[in-house]
Amino acid sequence: MAECVFCKIADGRIPAQTVWQDEHVLAFRDIRPLAPVHVLFIPKRHLETFADLAGSGEPALASLARGIREVVAAEGLSRTGYRILSNNGPDAGQEVLHVHLHLLGGRDLGPMLLAARER
Numbered sequence: 509m510a511e512c513v514f515c516k517i518a519d520g521r522i523p524a525q526t527v528w529q530d531e532h533v534l535a536f537r538d539i540r541p542l543a544p545v546h547v548l549f550i551p552k553r554h555l556e557t558f559a560d561l562a563g564s565g566e567p568a569l570a571s572l573a574r575g576i577r578e579v580v581a582a583e584g585l586s587r588t589g590y591r592i593l594s595n596n597g598p599d600a601g602q603e604v605l606h607v608h609l610h611l612l613g614g615r616d617l618g619p620m621l622l623a624a625r626e627r
């Protein structure tokens with residue numbers, strides 16, 4: 509998509525720190541890292557949400573799993589652990605409307621969600 513920032517990264521119009529890629533998926537470092545390791549995995553093809561990805565018999569799904577396994581090993585997270593998350597839609601605060609998985613690690617990541625936030 510012409511104006512999608514992650515499509516621009518996927519086709520090289522915006523630079524990024526690539527850490528892994530194959531035919532279907534690109535992994536690059538988040539520009540505002542929340543942990544010592546913060547890598548984003550995107551399908552190179554524009555899909556908005558995880559449901560779009562899962563619903564289309566996408567070869568990118570297998571690539572995502574393989575890429576995560578390889579980056580986890582390369583970044584030294586296999587023993588210490590890591591978190592994978594994907595924000596989808598407004599309640600999750602998805603900023604970039606091109607589906608992506610965050611891989612976070614390299615420190616104690618704390619509880620899964622902020623506790624006791626005002627509802």
Ligand code: AMP
Pocket residue numbers: 513522524537538539540541548594595601602603604605
């Ligand atoms: P989300 O809130 O799940 O949509 O997360 C979007 C993520 O994309 C944020 O963590 C941003 O820091 C990251 N991001 C936005 N633009 C770029 C960029 N040009 N290069 C790398 N990461 C980016």
